[in-house]
Amino acid sequence: MSERLKDKVVLITGAASGIGAQAARQFVAEGARVVISDVNIDAGSKLARELGATFVTVDVSVEGQVRSAVSLAVEQHGRLDCMINNAGMVGAVGSILDTRADDWHRTLSVLLDSVFYGIKHAGAQMRRQGSGGSIISLSSLAGVAGGVGPHAYSVAKAGVIALTRGAASELAQYGIRVNAVAPGLVVTPLVDKVYGGRDKAEQGAVANSPLGSAAMPEEIAEALCYLASDEARHVNAHTLVVDSGVSVAGSSASAQFHARPAGFLGTMPKQYQ
Template sequence: MTGRLKDKVVLITGAASGIGEHTARLFASEGALVVISDINAAAGERLARELGMHFIAADVSKEEEVERAVSSTVGWHGRLDCMVNNAGMVGVVGSILETGAEDWRRTLSVLLDSVFFGIKHAGRQMRELGGGGVILSLSSLAGLVGGVGPQVYSVAKAGVIALTRGAASELSAYGIRVNAVAPGLVMTPLVEEVYGGHDAALRGGAAKSPLGSAAMPQEIAASLCYLASDEARHVSAHTLVIDSGVSAAGAGAAPQFHHQPADFLGRLPEQYQ
């Protein structure tokens, strides 16, 4: 522990697993007061107890629940220094020609609406409190390069990048920095499920990487820690791409995402079905 985030109050959505969990653990180890939020109450509460932090359940596709998570964080700690919009899913998978409107809207609600809600309500609190702040959001390589992810997911992640730039421009007047991180393939539980297991995901991630190795969620957490810290006090409106050089090397299209049946939503938590 180096105390890079000592006493900073941080709210992290989707913090019960994957990148969010590793971010919560790292931020706590760096001295932050972390509020863990997730739709999975059992896993979120378990992690919060382990870290000695607060937990609040929230479905990030619902504005009132994101607003409640933000206001509860301020109620517990008196301020909000950093908001991490991390919660997400793959969403509907399949040809854009066969994607239903409801599946489209449901996927965007979790991946893009949630970031808008987080920026809006965290930004309001930070402006009111007058101490500046940092808002970080998870985008993806899929939002930058075509053919590397499911269609609607890619649209949403591109929207996160555009929203980050716009919000950074507006909120800089209040001393609020807004940035995004755009990972490539990362070894999260969701990716392991898609690949059919941990070992298969590691092999698949390495095969897609020009560096020949799979990216770990701890590495994405480390980038978020830097952006949240005072070391990055002049970094704003930036999207940090962590893709092992895929975007520079030129990723080939992934036709399996375009032609397999659009049935991924059937495997989502009940709250998103």
């Protein structure tokens, strides 16, 4: 590795598995000091021990917990250089005609409200430091192309893109870059659950890829590392789409979500339990 992120302090939400976990591994390999946050205490703590990183339990749907995670990163390392708003889930699935309002709000609280909290509190810290920084949020192909994902998920991910652009226009004056990454179908434990196993998930990813190959978390982590690095010093207000060209060539991936009985896939935020 090049250590292009040497000594940068990075906070990653939803980092106990999937894209977040792989991002933590690659950021550490690139020389960063990483704070891992997640609601999964066992997996998050184990990964932190493996990487020599710091772990903090965070429910990203609760603003105070996101603010506390930013404060912890600063207490542990003296500063915050990069915030990765990665925590996610599928959320409300099924026909929009049958979707429960509570499930809709639960989905947006984790996928969109959390990004607002992350940008707000990381941005405030970076402004206080006076040396700029990088904030990167995970959107999705579902936020770029209509009808690719479940309805609430798609709305939240489109909102991430709009919020990225708006925040970037405001925070640029402080040297803070705000960008997003929009993956297509990536083979993660979350996608495994949707498809009913790893083999089926890989087959689904290949079938939906114009390139005929399955995207893996490592490839999204590389995109995050690039946007966090000085190589991307003039990349701002941008959504980097990593989807094998599905946004142009099309995909039928959404059919499985809309055809399901209305329900909820993922851990519910505490305030809705």
